[in-house]
Amino acid sequence: MATPSDAELIALVVASSDQRAFASLVGRHQQPVRGLLMRLCRNHALADDLAQDTFVKAFEKISSYSGTGSFKAWLCRIAYTQFLMSARKRKAADKALERLQAEPVETSTQPGAPGAKVDLDRALATLGEEERVCVVMCYAGGLSHSEAAETTGLPLGTVKSHVNRGRAKLKAWFEKKEQAA
Numbered sequence: 001m002a003t004p005s006d007a008e009l010i011a012l013v014v015a016s017s018d019q020r021a022f023a024s025l026v027g028r029h030q031q032p033v034r035g036l037l038m039r040l041c042r043n044h045a046l047a048d049d050l051a052q053d054t055f056v057k058a059f060e061k062i063s064s065y066s067g068t069g070s071f072k073a074w075l076c077r078i079a080y081t082q083f084l085m086s087a088r089k090r091k092a093a094d095k096a097l098e099r100l101q102a103e104p105v106e107t108s109t110q111p112g113a114p115g116a117k118v119d120l121d122r123a124l125a126t127l128g129e130e131e132r133v134c135v136v137m138c139y140a141g142g143l144s145h146s147e148a149a150e151t152t153g154l155p156l157g158t159v160k161s162h163v164n165r166g167r168a169k170l171k172a173w174f175e176k177k178e179q180a181a
Contacts, residue, residue: 009022050086131169133152134154137152
């Protein structure tokens with residue numbers, strides 16, 4: 001028996017709220033969505049929570065999926081919105097906590113000791129927020145530049161610029177680490 005397409009599964013969910021069809025969609029897309037969120041927020045537990053929120057929101061709003069563009073890009077848009085809402089809440093909570101504390105707490109982390117394992121997350125942390133988002137969506141998330149532009153709401157040219165600039169910064173960062181080793 002042939003595996004149903006995303007469009008067929010979506011039609012089943014919209015027509016009858018078929019939870020098994022939606023579970024198939026989740027199974028098909030949870031790793032890319034979770035991976036995208038993990039790279040965006042750099043926290044496994046938070047990425048899992050946001051991925052769960054993403055799929056709950058997707059189930060609630062699946063009838064609004066118009067069929068234009070890929071379902072994956074539509075899910076990534078929801079995931080990115082969940083990430084932004086979470087970041088805003090964390091920022092507000094951090095500000096409130098800062099006001100309550102007598103002395104500010106140093107939150108920056110020092111780079112690892114010489115010879116420490118160089119990893120992609122550390123390199124991504126050196127990028128600006130929009131560069132990191134665009135690089136993660138296009139490379140880790142597997143979205144095209146057009147899909148990333150649709151997901152972030154940024155113009156296509158801006159996404160391409162962020163990806164190119166981010167890629168160049170990552171290359172320079174890894175080359176620097178390689179020379180130091």
